[in-house]
Amino acid sequence: MESPVTIDRAQALEAFHRYVGRYDAENPRIALKVEHTLRVAELCERIAREQGFTPAGVDLAWLCGLLHDVGRFEQLRRWNTFNDAASTSHAALGARILFGDEAADGGKAGSIRAFIADRSLDGLVRAAVEHHSDFRLPEGLDVRTRAFCDVVRDADKIDILRVTCTDSVETVLGVSEGELLASEVSPATEEAFFSHRTVVRTERSTPADYLVGLACFAYELVYPASLDIALDQGYLFQPFEKPFGITRPFDKPATRFLMNRMDGHLRAWIDERL
Known part of the structure; x- marks a missing residue:
């Protein structure tokens, strides 16, 4: 051998x-x-x-x-x-x-x-x-x-998921907190999220799209151990809960509603796999 x-x-x-x-x-x-x-x-x-x-x-x-x-x-x-x-x-x-x-x-x-x-x-x-x-x-x-x-x-x-906890929106996205919170989720990114796939780079057109793209990483983790580790580290829901440490909600009610809906959908999807 x-x-x-x-x-x-x-x-x-x-x-x-x-x-x-x-x-x-x-x-x-x-x-x-x-x-x-x-x-x-x-x-x-x-x-x-x-x-x-x-x-x-x-x-x-x-x-x-x-x-x-x-x-x-x-x-x-x-x-x-x-x-x-x-x-x-x-x-x-x-x-x-x-x-x-x-x-x-x-x-x-x-x-x-x-x-x-x-x-x-x-x-x-x-x-x-x-x-x-x-x-x-x-x-x-x-x-x-x-x-x-x-x-x-x-x-x-x-590890990329952790940027929403440890880095600033200015460092990662090159935009201000206000610009992030004023942005919306594009239709292409929304479709990718509910289709349970990662967002293609060319589909991301707004700062909010970047957050949703991070959350979509959960769908593509191949190994069960990877999902367990991501949950242990506590970063999976950060794009929806407190991105970049920001506690203020998105400006537009429709964006807030969609982000809350995505958060619930991702949690349910993960619960089914545990």
């Missing part, structure tokens, strides 16, 4: 900090992504362990989480944005950087070999990085690769 590949976590962490160290440490958006990355790696580890992955599989899930957002740092340096539509796919960029197709800042790619010496996992790791933000995973992935892609995608969604 083939022995599992050993992943040296200390080596991988050192390589990660060396890579992000070439970017502006004074930029709060860089710090934000470093913290997000480390949390996602921990969440990947927890999901994999609770879903019964082997110890080697748990380590591999952790590594995929550590690498998933490598492209964000170079995206910010080149385009000064985290908006893929206004720049490039950060996931695809991260895969190109890791696997040597494209030079990162400093003139040298952040090679996957700095993180893990064995080449046998390259295809799986590349898929986990490259497809973590896809609306849907591509057809044709083998069962094992898809399983790890799903772990990373679940962990990423869980």
Whole structure:
């Protein structure tokens, strides 16, 4: 029987900090992504362990989480944005950087070999990085690769949900509290919510749409452990209850009514699955 590949976590962490160290440490958006990355790696580890992955599989899930957002740092340096539509796919960029197709800042790619010496996992790791933000995973992935892609995608969604608790609306959306509360939910986003799917980026046109899009993450969590973790952390209903710590209601009665209806619908949907 083939022995599992050993992943040296200390080596991988050192390589990660060396890579992000070439970017502006004074930029709060860089710090934000470093913290997000480390949390996602921990969440990947927890999901994999609770879903019964082997110890080697748990380590591999952790590594995929550590690498998933490598492209964000170079995206910010080149385009000064985290908006893929206004720049490039950060996931695809991260895969190109890791696997040597494209030079990162400093003139040298952040090679996957700095993180893990064995080449046998390259295809799986590349898929986990490259497809973590896809609306849907591509057809044709083998069962094992898809399983790890799903772990990373679940962990990423869980941690993105926490922004509604820990960050400001200005930081995340670039709008004021007043602008958020004056906005409405677009018909396309409302349809996505009640169809139990995530909102496509092109369907989001208002600040309120972003909140609903976050709540829709619950529908797409693949692993039962992921839903349990999201509930434990208390972020699932935050987009409706107190987004970005805002306690004032939406300005328009119709928006308030719709948000309350969505909150109840999501709670009922989750109760059916527990």
